[in-house]
Amino acid sequence: MIVESNEITLLQEVKFSKIIFNGELFMFNCKLKHSNGNSVDLADYHNQVLFSVNFASLCEHTQQYAQLSQSIAALKDESFTILAFPCDQFANQEPAPIAEILDFSISKFNINFPLFDKVEVND
Numbered sequence: 001m002i003v004e005s006n007e008i009t010l011l012q013e014v015k016f017s018k019i020i021f022n023g024e025l026f027m028f029n030c031k032l033k034h035s036n037g038n039s040v041d042l043a044d045y046h047n048q049v050l051f052s053v054n055f056a057s058l059c060e061h062t063q064q065y066a067q068l069s070q071s072i073a074a075l076k077d078e079s080f081t082i083l084a085f086p087c088d089q090f091a092n093q094e095p096a097p098i099a100e101i102l103d104f105s106i107s108k109f110n111i112n113f114p115l116f117d118k119v120e121v122n123d
Contacts, residue, residue, distance in 0.1 A: 033117040035102045040114070048079040055086040055115065056093035057104050065109035072113050082113040089122050 031039045053068065068082050086101050088094040094101065098117050105111045 035098050035115040035117055037117075040116070045081055045083070048081050051080070051082045053082060053084050054090070054121075055084045055101065055105070056088075056090060057086075057096060057101060058093040059090075062109070065105060065111055069110055069112045084111070084113060084115045086115070086118045087121055088118065089120055094118065 031041050034040045055065075056062070068084075072080070072082055084105075086094045086098065096104070101118075102115055105115060
């Protein structure tokens with residue numbers, strides 16, 4: 001189901017090959033940089049339910065990382081994937097380089113879902 005509002009197009013449990021974001025077509029054949037430096041084709045996630053999260057290590061909600069990992073484990077047979085995107089644009093809560101973010105996320109919360117390179121969401 002794609003739900004449109006005036007500001008953004010929201011996705012709710014969608015198996016998709018494309019979405020509409022701010023009135024523009026966004027194709028899932030684009031590539032993103034993974035935290036390990038490799039390029040990842042979003043088409044690899046075609047026919048999966050994707051849940052995109054902002055990662056911020058200094059945020060008061062980091063304990064949710066463990067809950068996200070538990071969700072992945074519980075839904076492993078349901079084609080459900082979490083895609084994590086660190087961003088430092090919200091109160092500078094993710095200032096570390098990507099290698100430190102990855103180490104922190106794995107050592108403290110044992111994340112088991114893809115962590116991508118830092119992104120900027122505000123122009």
